[in-house]
Amino acid sequence: MARRSTIKDVAREAGVSVTTVDRALNGRLTVREDTMRKIAEAAHRVGYHARGLIAYRLETAVPQMRFGFVLLKRTQEFFQNFAQEIERAVAQRTDIRGQAVIRFASSQSPDEFASLLVDLGKSCDAVACVAVNHHRLDQAVQDLKARGVPVFALLNDFAQGIRRNYLGLNNMKVGRQAAWMVTRTARAAGPLAIFIGGNRWHGHDLRETGFRSFVREKAPGFSVLDTLVNLETRQVTYEATIDLVRRHPDLRGIYVAGGGMEGAIAALRELHAMPQIVLVVNELTVESRAALLDGYVNLVIQTPLAELCRDVIDLMVKAVQKGEDGIAGQHFLDPRLLLPEII
Numbered sequence: 001m002a003r004r005s006t007i008k009d010v011a012r013e014a015g016v017s018v019t020t021v022d023r024a025l026n027g028r029l030t031v032r033e034d035t036m037r038k039i040a041e042a043a044h045r046v047g048y049h050a051r052g053l054i055a056y057r058l059e060t061a062v063p064q065m066r067f068g069f070v071l072l073k074r075t076q077e078f079f080q081n082f083a084q085e086i087e088r089a090v091a092q093r094t095d096i097r098g099q100a101v102i103r104f105a106s107s108q109s110p111d112e113f114a115s116l117l118v119d120l121g122k123s124c125d126a127v128a129c130v131a132v133n134h135h136r137l138d139q140a141v142q143d144l145k146a147r148g149v150p151v152f153a154l155l156n157d158f159a160q161g162i163r164r165n166y167l168g169l170n171n172m173k174v175g176r177q178a179a180w181m182v183t184r185t186a187r188a189a190g191p192l193a194i195f196i197g198g199n200r201w202h203g204h205d206l207r208e209t210g211f212r213s214f215v216r217e218k219a220p221g222f223s224v225l226d227t228l229v230n231l232e233t234r235q236v237t238y239e240a241t242i243d244l245v246r247r248h249p250d251l252r253g254i255y256v257a258g259g260g261m262e263g264a265i266a267a268l269r270e271l272h273a274m275p276q277i278v279l280v281v282n283e284l285t286v287e288s289r290a291a292l293l294d295g296y297v298n299l300v301i302q303t304p305l306a307e308l309c310r311d312v313i314d315l316m317v318k319a320v321q322k323g324e325d326g327i328a329g330q331h332f333l334d335p336r337l338l339l340p341e342i343i
Contacts, residue, residue, distance in 0.1 A: 005046040014042035025050060034094050036062075064097040067316050068120030068127035069154075070113060073232075074104035076259070077285040082305055089309035096317060108198060108232070110134035117141070121149040126316040128152035128167075132200035138162060150319040152312055155303065156203040160328070164319055167312050167331045171203040174301055174335060175210025175257065178280040179219070181299040182253035186278050189221030190252040193244055197232035197258035207257040222252065230260040237263030245271055253278035265291045284338055292340050300338040308333055 007025075011018045016035060024039045043051035069086055071079045083102050090098040101124055103116050113131040120127045121144045131137055133156065141151045141159035150164040157166040182192055194211055196204035208227055215222050225248070230237040237260035245251055245267070254277060256264050261281035265288070268277055275295040281288050284302045291297040311331060 005048045007048075009046045010039060010043045010048050013046050014038045025053060037094060062095065062097050064099075065126075065317065065320055066099045066101060066124040067313065068117075068124035069100060069102045070116045070120065070127070070129035070131065071102060071104050072108075072130055073259070078259075078283045079104070082309075085305045085309040086313075088306070089313045092310070093313060093317070098313070098317075105131075108132055108200070110136035110200070113137055114140035117144065117151065121147065121151075124149065125320045126150045126152070126164075128154050128312055128316070129158075130154045130156060131158050132156070132198070133158040133160075133202040134200055145324070148324070150316070150324070152315065154308070154312065156201050157330075158202065163328060165312075165315055165329045165331050167308055167315070168203065168333065169301075169303060169335050170332045171206035172210040174282075175207035175212075175255075176214040177210075177301060177335070177337065178207070178255040178257070178299070179211045179214035181280050182255060182278045183215060183219035183222055185298055186222075186252040187276075188252065189219070190250045191223050191225050191248050192253045192255070193225050193228060193248075193251060195228045195230045195237060195240070195254070195256045195258070195260065195264070197260070198229055201258060204257045207255075211255055211257070230256075230258070230263070232259030234260055234263040234266075236260065238267045239263075241267035242271065245277070251277055253280070255280045256282070258282070261297075262287050265296055268296050269294075284336075284343070289343060292338065292343060295340070298339075300343075302336040302338055304333050304336055 007018055007021050011021045016039065020035065021039055024036055067090065071082055073079050086100050086102060090100045101120060103120065105112050105116060110132055113129060114136045117127055117129055117140045127149060138159045141162045144151050145162060153159065153163045153166040155168040194208055196208055212224050215224055228240050230240060241264045254264055264279060268279060278298045279296060280299045281297055282301050284300050288297055288300050292300055
């Protein structure tokens with residue numbers, strides 16, 4: 001008959017003292033959460049008869065939190081990666097029992113963003129959202145704040161002064177970085193083009209401002225054409241790029257400040273057997289990686305998603321634990337600037 005595992009076996013397997021295991025079992029003194037987790041795992045491995053009690057102690061000692069997220073474009077690679085990093089960041093926390101609830105907006109409608117936020121706020125301790133800047137969002141965020149649910153803006157800032165924090169890139173700097181690359185690598189001075197997703201994307205406006213200001217200050221031989229709105233879609237960007245190059249045969253560079261870069265890549269591949277126009281895009285995907293390696297993209301400005309997700313979960317946990325502090329902050333992350341030789 002197999003010997004029954006004892007408390008000593010659990011202690012040896014977990015690398016702690018018998019006294020610590022006894023405290024974990026009886027709850028007489030506080031045991032650190034990471035130590036409790038080690039003991040629970042060790043008890044499971046050795047088949048200790050009271051492993052269920054240890055697991056119960058662990059569950060009751062660690063607070064449970066639900067985090068709501070609103071993202072865009074469920075089928076787009078970038079947002080699929082974003083969702084995976086959110087799940088990973090929540091799973092890595094050992095101080096809470098966290099759950100991520102992720103919803104995808106089907107449009108860029110302010111009403112849809114607001115509705116998703118409000119709905120998540122009914123069951124989540126904190127919520128974060130990639131959304132447009134619009135007064136409809138201001139009201140939704142204000143209502144959630146009044147109910148004690150902190151809201152975080154991701155990638156694009158909205159509800160400034162109401163939301164708890166903005167997390168993402170410094171979009172003004174991103175625009176200037178894009179302009180630096182275009183003007184330094186173009187074959188000659190000439191016209192440049194910039195695409196934005198729409199007029200309600202505050203981050204795109206800042207990128208455009210940064211792009212134009214750099215050209216005006218540092219590269220006066222270049223000119224920036226009227227801004228093109230692509231609604232962050234591949235097809236609109238593709239058609240606009242074809243038309244743009246045909247109307248401006250001396251076009252030197254393009255910056256796609258938001259989504260839809262796949263359309264610009266496809267158009268330039270179709271128009272030119274060899275790369276001729278400098279193209280800067282955001283986020284590394286299968287298509288932008290291939291275009292970078294083939295020379296049709298000169299720079300990819302990438303958001304460090306893993307870092308962003310870890311930081312937003314950390315800020316959410318602190319906001320839930322400490323409550324409203326009256327401070328609406330900004331949390332800038334450094335982008336990864338990807339060139340063909342470093343991917």
